[in-house]
């Protein structure tokens with residue numbers, strides 16, 4: 001498959017409003033061409049008056065006035081058409097991006113994805129305004145008047161026509177030279193903007209932790225660096241764009257045009273090649289010619305920005321959706337199996353290398369291993385945050401890729417530390433676990449998660465609005481809210497980050513009790529950091545560099561005296577048993 005070019009991407013994105021864009025462009029072309037009429041009328045009236053034929057001047061006065069009316073009327077209509085088209089396209093693209101976001105792998109949002117999506121939906125769609133609402137009108141405007149002028153002026157004197165129009169290619173060349181580095185600067189600016197978006201999300205995500213430790217830390221530094229970097233890039237862009245604009249303004253100013261046309265024209269009159277009255281159209285029309293061209297030039301920067309924005313929207317829309325099964329199946333049982341599973345993020349080194357394991361229905365499997373050994377990644381493959389590059393993950397014997405995606409997500413409750421809330425009431429946040437749950441069900445889940453009393457103590461109880469990052473809720477309350485949500489989901493498979501259970505020591509007992517309710521009788525995979533919490537697990541998988549280094553029960557692993565036993569001893573002194 002060949003990569004789509006920028007032009008095909010823009011063509012694809014603007015397809016829904018293409019007809020209206022063409023209509024607006026055609027009207028803008030006619031409006032621009034009609035802009036010649038007032039200038040031509042003045043020149044003709046002057047010629048008639050000089051010839052003593054003043055009585056015919058009225059007809060030209062009427063033509064000139066009609067030209068002004070057509071130019072204004074069609075110009076405004078064209079702009080209205082494209083602006084309405086832009087409003088519709090913005091809505092269409094935002095919905096299309098949102099629909100696409102729903103189809104891409106969930107894991108994409110954990111990497112650069114959130115920042116990319118935010119930029120596409122917020123900034124890029126808005127930046128495309130110029131492309132849709134103005135660019136084609138500007139181009140039509142810059143063509144209509146010169147073409148009409150060529151036809152009119154050539155009828156007066158072709159040599160002077162060439163002189164008058166010669167400025168345009170000279171100006172184009174000069175200006176293009178001045179603009180040639182701008183696309184690179186623009187690409188830098190876009191990249192810097194993306195870095196800020198990602199750094200903002202990362203910083204805001206971590207703000208609780210940052211505040212809790214009273215330190216600004218690495219995330220803040222990355223955020224500050226991104227802001228500085230953006231400032232420097234913007235300054236470079238502004239300097240170069242300013243120089244380019246100055247060159248354009250100087251060469252296309254009415255004074256420059258007047259100088260060339262009047263100078264050459266006077267010479268030609270002196271040489272007897274041109275009648276003095278015939279210089280008038282060139283002076284009048286020549287001075288009016290650069291105006292639409294200037295608009296076009298001034299719009300090139302915005303156009304480039306809009307093209308970059310469109311290209312980025314195209315890239316986000318090109319993120320491959322998670323393949324959906326042709327004939328979706330429903331899991332009949334809830335045991336889990338990993339068969340020779342390998343996985344790498346993007347083009348990085350493999351994070352999982354040939355992992356095989358079985359987790360019987362209703363059993364608890366603990367994943368342990370050094371940081372970065374792939375525990376979280378392995379767990380993410382179950383609800384298809386990503387699909388493995390090789391091997392298979394099965395639920396009840398069925399490849400998860402063959403399961404109906406919605407059923408799969410409903411069957412798996414995820415209780416991780418980084419599960420965020422949505423900006424809505426506590427009740428609706430809980431109801432995410434089961435959209436059909438009654439208020440009584442919601443309250444029962446909150447009670448089971450030891451959260452009910454705390455919710456009632458809030459100003460609006462269950463109707464208190466929480467922010468995406470918790471807002472009024474304490475860390476422990478947020479944890480219990482995610483647990484209550486998972487309880488409501490009543491999923492047969494529970495994926496748990498053990499860190500969730502002990503981050504808030506005050507509430508540890510309550511959190512533990514609610515977790516016990518959540519995991520009872522389910523197939524559970526728990527990512528464990530403190531080994532004493534998982535000694536009862538039915539099996540423990542020890543991951544090391546993406547491989548299963550050891551597996552077995554706590555006792556068997558201690559007896560085997562391998563990596564697990566060493567980790568146990570380092571956490572619990574020299575005891576050999578719990």
Ligand SMILES: Nc1ncnc2c1ncn2[C@@H]1O[C@H](COP(=O)(O)OP(=O)(O)OP(=O)(O)O)[C@@H](O)[C@H]1O
Pocket residue numbers: 107110111345346348351369370371372373374375376377378
């Ligand atoms: N979204 C991602 N994009 C790229 N690389 C990632 C992503 N998530 C994790 N990684 C990398 O994959 C490797 C395994 O990470 P993973 O989070 O699975 O390990 P872990 O064993 O759960 O670690 P920890 O105990 O620190 O949470 C790490 O090198 C990590 O940097």
